[in-house]
Amino acid sequence: MGGEKKNILLTGGAGYIGSHCVIECVLAGYNPVIVDNMANAWPESIKRVEEIVGQKISFHSIDLLDKPALEDLFKKYTFHAVIHLAGLKAVGESCELPLLYYRTNVGGTINLLEVMKANNVTQIVFSSSATVYGSPQYLPLDEKHPVGQCTNAYGKTKFFIENIIEDLCSANKEWDAIILRYFNPVGSHKSGKIGEDPQGAPHNLMPFVAQVAVGRRKQLKVFGTDYDTPDGTGVRDYIHVVDLAQGHVAALKKLDSKPRCKVYNLGTGKGYSVLDMVNSFEKASDKKVPYELADRRPGDVASCYADSSLAEKELGWKATQSLDKMCEDLWRWQSLNPNGFQSNGENHGT
Numbered sequence: 125m126g127g128e129k130k131n132i133l134l135t136g137g138a139g140y141i142g143s144h145c146v147i148e149c150v151l152a153g154y155n156p157v158i159v160d161n162m163a164n165a166w167p168e169s170i171k172r173v174e175e176i177v178g179q180k181i182s183f184h185s186i187d188l189l190d191k192p193a194l195e196d197l198f199k200k201y202t203f204h205a206v207i208h209l210a211g212l213k214a215v216g217e218s219c220e221l222p223l224l225y226y227r228t229n230v231g232g233t234i235n236l237l238e239v240m241k242a243n244n245v246t247q248i249v250f251s252s253s254a255t256v257y258g259s260p261q262y263l264p265l266d267e268k269h270p271v272g273q274c275t276n277a278y279g280k281t282k283f284f285i286e287n288i289i290e291d292l293c294s295a296n297k298e299w300d301a302i303i304l305r306y307f308n309p310v311g312s313h314k315s316g317k318i319g320e321d322p323q324g325a326p327h328n329l330m331p332f333v334a335q336v337a338v339g340r341r342k343q344l345k346v347f348g349t350d351y352d353t354p355d356g357t358g359v360r361d362y363i364h365v366v367d368l369a370q371g372h373v374a375a376l377k378k379l380d381s382k383p384r385c386k387v388y389n390l391g392t393g394k395g396y397s398v399l400d401m402v403n404s405f406e407k408a409s410d411k412k413v414p415y416e417l418a419d420r421r422p423g424d425v426a427s428c429y430a431d432s433s434l435a436e437k438e439l440g441w442k443a444t445q446s447l448d449k450m451c452e453d454l455w456r457w458q459s460l461n462p463n464g465f466q467s468n469g470e471n472h473g474t
Contacts, residue, residue, distance in 0.1 A: 137207075139209065142158070143172075150181075151373075215423050237289070255276065301385045310364060361392055371441050
C-alpha cells in the first residue's frame with residue numbers, strides 16, 4: 125500500500141477478536157486505532173499486540189455511549205473506515221439483562237454511526253453474529269436464510285444493528301458496509317501472547333474448557349445433552365480467531381470497491397459438538413477435562429454451522445485452520461498464561 129497508511133478505527137479493539145484484528149490490520153499495511161472501554165479487555169493485551177507487531181498502537185479508553193469523547197477522537201484522526209466490534213456478547217446474560225444489552229450495543233452503535241456521518245466517514249465493517257439466524261430452518265446456514273427470529277436479546281441487538289446499517293446505506297448512497305455474521309471463534313495467535321481472557325467466569329465453551337485444564341476451574345458444565353445431534357450436545361461452527369481476523373481485513377479491502385451493503389458468513393462450514401471440542405482439546409493439551417451434564421440453557425439452539433462459500437467467492441477469504449490447530453493454539457495461550465493477562469500481575473482496567 126503506497127503513500128500514507130490508512131487509519132482504521134477498531135471499536136472493541138483491545139478484546140479477544142479485536143486484538144487479533146489489530147495484528148492483521150498492521151500486517152495488511154493499515155494503521156489501526158483502538159477504542160475500547162475495557163469492560164471485557166485488559167491493557168496488557170495491547171502491550172502484547174505491540175510486542176507481536178513491533179510497533180506502538182494508538183489506544184483510546186472510550187465508551188461508545190460517551191458521544192462527546194467519540195466526537196473528540198474523530199477530530200484527532202482522519203479515518204478511512206471503521207471495524208465495529210465493541211459490544212456485550214453473553215447470550216445467557218442478555219436474557220437476564222436485556223435493557224443493558226440494548227442500551228450498550230444498539231445505543232453505542234447509533235452514537236458511532238452519527239459521529240461517523242458527521243465526519244464523513246462512510247465505510248464500516250460490522251461484526252455481527254450467526255445468532256441473527258435464530259433456530260436454523262436448514263443447514264448449513266447461508267446468507268439467504270431468514271433472520272430476526274432470534275432466541276436471545278444479544279442476537280436481537282445484532283439483528284437491529286444490521287437493520288440500522290442497511291437502512292443507513294439505503295438512505296445514503298455514499299455509505300458502504302460489510303456485515304460479517306460469524307460463529308464461535310477459538311484459538312489464539314501462534315505466539316501464545318494474546319488470547320481469550322474473559323472477565324469472571326467464561327460465557328463461551330472453549331475458554332472454560334481451557335481454564336478447567338489449567339486448574340483454574342474444577343469442571344465443565346455441558347448444557348443440554350438431549351439435542352437432536354450425533355451425541356446429544358450442541359453443535360456449532362468453530363473458527364480460528366486468526367482466520368476470523370483475516371476475514372475482517374478481507375472485508376475492509378472489499379469496501380474500497382463500493383459494495384453498498386453486503387452480508388457474509390465467516391465460518392468453517394463444519395459443525396462440532398461440545399464433546400467433540402472437549403475431546404480435541406484433551407488431545408492437544410494432554411489433560412483430562414472433567415465435565416458434568418446439565419440442562420439446556422435458555423436461548424440455545426441444537427445445531428448451527430455456516431455456508432461461507434460467498435465470502436470465498438467475493439472476498440477471496442476462506443478459513444484454513446483445523447480444529448486441532450484451534451485447540452493447540454488455545455492451549456499454548458492458556459498454558460503460558462494460566463491466569464490470563466493477570467499472569468503478569470496486572471489488575472483490570474487502566
